Amino acid sequence: MHNHVEMHGHASLQKKNLYMKHIVIIGSGIAGIETASALTDAGHWVTVIEKEVHVGGKLNNWTYLFPDFTPAEEITKPLFSKFREKDFSFLPNTEIKTVIRNNNKFSIETSGNQQLEADAIVLATGYELFDARRKEEYGYKIYDHVITSFDLEQLFKPEGKLTVAFGKHPKRIAFVHCVGSRDEKSGNHYCSKVCCITGVKQAIELKKRIPEAEIFCFYIDLRMYDKHFEELYRQAQEKYDIQFIRGRLSEASENIDKSLLIKAEDTLSGRPLKMNVDMLVLLVGMEAGEGTTTVARTCGVSCEESGFLKTQDSFLKSNFSDQEGIFLAGSCFAPMSVHDTILHARSAAQEVNDWLKNNN
Amino acid sequence: MKDFGYTVIKQRTIDYDQFDGRLLKEVLEMEPSFKVCLSCGGCTATCSAGDLVSFNIRRMNLMLRRGETFELESEIEKCMLCGKCMLVCPRGINLRNVIMLIKKSILKFKPAKT
Numbered sequence: 001m002h003n004h005v006e007m008h009g010h011a012s013l014q015k016k017n018l019y020m021k022h023i024v025i026i027g028s029g030i031a032g033i034e035t036a037s038a039l040t041d042a043g044h045w046v047t048v049i050e051k052e053v054h055v056g057g058k059l060n061n062w063t064y065l066f067p068d069f070t071p072a073e074e075i076t077k078p079l080f081s082k083f084r085e086k087d088f089s090f091l092p093n094t095e096i097k098t099v100i101r102n103n104n105k106f107s108i109e110t111s112g113n114q115q116l117e118a119d120a121i122v123l124a125t126g127y128e129l130f131d132a133r134r135k136e137e138y139g140y141k142i143y144d145h146v147i148t149s150f151d152l153e154q155l156f157k158p159e160g161k162l163t164v165a166f167g168k169h170p171k172r173i174a175f176v177h178c179v180g181s182r183d184e185k186s187g188n189h190y191c192s193k194v195c196c197i198t199g200v201k202q203a204i205e206l207k208k209r210i211p212e213a214e215i216f217c218f219y220i221d222l223r224m225y226d227k228h229f230e231e232l233y234r235q236a237q238e239k240y241d242i243q244f245i246r247g248r249l250s251e252a253s254e255n256i257d258k259s260l261l262i263k264a265e266d267t268l269s270g271r272p273l274k275m276n277v278d279m280l281v282l283l284v285g286m287e288a289g290e291g292t293t294t295v296a297r298t299c300g301v302s303c304e305e306s307g308f309l310k311t312q313d314s315f316l317k318s319n320f321s322d323q324e325g326i327f328l329a330g331s332c333f334a335p336m337s338v339h340d341t342i343l344h345a346r347s348a349a350q351e352v353n354d355w356l357k358n359n360n
Numbered sequence: 361m362k363d364f365g366y367t368v369i370k371q372r373t374i375d376y377d378q379f380d381g382r383l384l385k386e387v388l389e390m391e392p393s394f395k396v397c398l399s400c401g402g403c404t405a406t407c408s409a410g411d412l413v414s415f416n417i418r419r420m421n422l423m424l425r426r427g428e429t430f431e432l433e434s435e436i437e438k439c440m441l442c443g444k445c446m447l448v449c450p451r452g453i454n455l456r457n458v459i460m461l462i463k464k465s466i467l468k469f470k471p472a473k474t
Contacts, residue, residue, distance in 0.1 A: 137448070182398065183450040220400040248400035250448045265401025265410075270419060272410050 020044050021119040021356045024108055026096060026295055029057020030079060030338060031330025031345040032124035037082040038349030039122075044356075046088035047116060051095045051291065055083050057126050063156040065338055066194075066201040067228040075338060099299045104359070106325065120352050121299065123309065123321065124329040124345065128289025130180025130188065132282045138176065139280075143254040145170070146280045148179075149198055152206075162209055165258040169210045170278035174262055175199045176249045177219040181285030190306045192285030192335040196223045199283045200236050207240040216243045216275070218264050226337065247273065252280055286335040299326055308334050319348040325359075327352050379427045383469040387424060387461045393453045397421045403445030403455060409438050417445055417455060420462070433466050 021044050025032050028050040036046045054060065056079070062072040083090070095111040099121070108116040132140035132148050139146045145164050147155075155162050164170045177199055181192040196219070203215045222244070224230040236242040247264035254260055259276050266273040288307030296303050301321040302310040309332050312320040319327050329348035330341040388395055401418050409415045415438035423432045436459050445455045 178400075178450075184452045185450060220398055246401075247405060248402040248450065250402045250406035263405045265404035265416075265418060267399060267401035267404075267418065270404075270416050272405050272407065 022047065022117060023120045023122060023352060023356075024049060024106070024116055024118040025122040025124055025329075027057065027124035027126055027291075027330075027332070028052075028055040028083075028090065028092075029124060029126045029330065029341075030059055030075065031126065031332075031341050031348075032057070032122075033079050033083050034342050034345035035122050035124060035329045035349045035352075036088050037086045038346055039352060040086045040088045042349065042353045044353070047091065047118075048088060049091045049094050049096060049110065051093070053092050055080060055090070055092075058129075059338065061150065061153065063153050064201065064205060066197045067226070067232045069201070069205070096295065096298055101325075104325075120325050120327065120356060122327045122329050122348055122352060123292070123295060123299065123301065123332050124348075125292040125295050125332045126289070127286040127331040127335065128291070130186065130192075130284040130287055132179055132284050134186050135179060135183075135282075137251040138179065138249065138282055139252050139254065139260075140282060143252065143260060143280075144258050145260060145278060146252060146282065148282045148284045149195065149202060150284060152202055152281050156202075156205055156209075162206070164278045168278075170213060172214045172275075172277045173203075173206060173216070173279045173281065174249075174275065174277045175203055175215070175217045175281045175283060177217065177222075177283050178248065179282040179284050180287070182220065188285060188287065188306065190308075190335070191223065193223065193225070194335060194337050195283040195285055196221075197226070197229045197232065197337075199281075200224075200229075200233050200242070202281065202283075203242045204232070204236050204240050207242065214243070215240075216245055216277075218245050218247055218249050218262075220246070220248050226339070245273065286331060288332065292332045295332075299323060301326055308332065317351075319344070319351040325355070327355075374426055380429070380469065380471070381427070383429055383432075383462070383465055384424045384427075386465050386469075387458060390461050391454055391457045393451070394421065394455075394458050396451045397453060398451060400450060402448040402450065406444045406448045408442045408444060409440055413438050415439065420458070424462070429466065429470055432462060433470060436462050436466075 023039050023044050023046050025036050025048045028048045036048050039046050056076050059072055059076050065072055097109045100107045106118045129150055180186050180188055199217050224233050247267045249262055249264045252260050252262045259278050260280050261276055263274050301323050304310050309328050310322050311318050321328050327348050329345040404410050404416050404418045407417055439459050441456055443456050
């Protein structure tokens with residue numbers, strides 16, 4: 001039993017004969033699973049490598065999705081059933097150690113000392129959330145009631161409790177947009193794309209749960225780029241009385257009663273503004289993260305300055321890394337929504353399939 | 361001449377054709393980081409002077425770009441050069457240098473008071 005692929009055993013030998021090509025996918029988040037199931041459907045033998053124990057990646061931690069409050073489970077469930085039903089190999093708790101190119105094939109050695117021969121590799125290593133402690137001026141993990149959008153999402157789960165000091169509901173809540181995005185001081189010059197709409201979605205969700213709360217969003221620009229986003233923003237104003245203030249928070253400080261004093265410029269009135277809030281939510285951005293960087297190094301794939309992986313051509317070849325035969329799927333390429341990740345993963349499968357037909 | 365109390369109202373429109381960009385050009389050449397301001401207002405939020413007087417360091421960028429050179433001269437006098445704005449700026453703009461450059465160059469380009 002030296003590897004999991006062999007464990008599926010009796011099928012393994014048949015696979016080598018029956019299936020067209022062997023594709024190794026790194027990462028089993030939504031991008032990895034979607035690519036894997038499409039390539040399996042196309043008749044290939046697929047092995048998915050995952051460093052964690054479970055499939056599903058980051059989406060496992062999300063409760064509702066923008067822009068229509070779809071429960072995240074409605075996306076992960078069908079994904080997991082694809083995972084169970086489709087005949088591909090899964091190596092959990094596994095990372096890749098080396099990748100060596102031999103003619104048209106890749107020899108991959110895993111952390112479990114398994115040797116895999118692949119005709120193509122798909123990187124679906126995803127992203128990491130920005131560590132808000134790096135923006136010390138906002139006091140995350142210093143002040144009690146400064147939380148991130150990730151933390152808030154956990155509070156939306158059935159077991160979550162939306163309370164602040166003395167078990168009271170927060171009466172006034174502020175959201176800070178662009179935390180760790182568009183910010184050279186934290187090393188991320190790019191826009192993470194999804195936080196604007198996440199903020200609007202979470203503000204509405206909070207208002208539904210605590211109707212008496214006053215909710216403010218502090219933004220630099222509101223980028224409602226996709227279908228139904230602008231409508232949700234409008235709803236936030238019209239139906240939920242969310243107030244939008246154009247100005248980036250300069251700092252937060254904690255009062256003796258654990259409420260927070262925040263400062264921003266109300267840029268539209270051109271005056272400094274201060275306000276006490278009971279809870280501060282930091283809308284953290286996306287980063288390529290350690291996982292993606294390490295895998296890129298192992299595979300010899302280049303990163304952009306942002307840390308996200310480089311493509312051959314962002315219009316026509318956004319699934320092609322700069323290494324022939326190594327493909328990209330999902331947010332290891334750029335920050336993207338669940339919706340866009342699924343599309344990017346499907347197109348990755350298509351590209352891999354076409355490439356294998358034409359190049360082998 | 362008899363004063364009938366009539367005045368000619370000055371147009372409020374920004375007449376961009378009349379824009380004198382010499383000061384802006386000089387400042388940007390010496391401190392290119394000033395080009396990338398995204399008008400977030402973080403600088404103004406944390407400004408030590410802005411709490412007390414009507415000093416808005418974010419608007420300095422606009423005043424330069426709209427040719428409000430005359431107003432700019434008195435505005436920058438309010439800055440205490442503490443540098444907190446630079447700590448906060450997400451784009452790493454050297455605002456203190458911008459103030460110093462304006463101070464140095466403004467006399468060259470200041471229009472005659474009308």
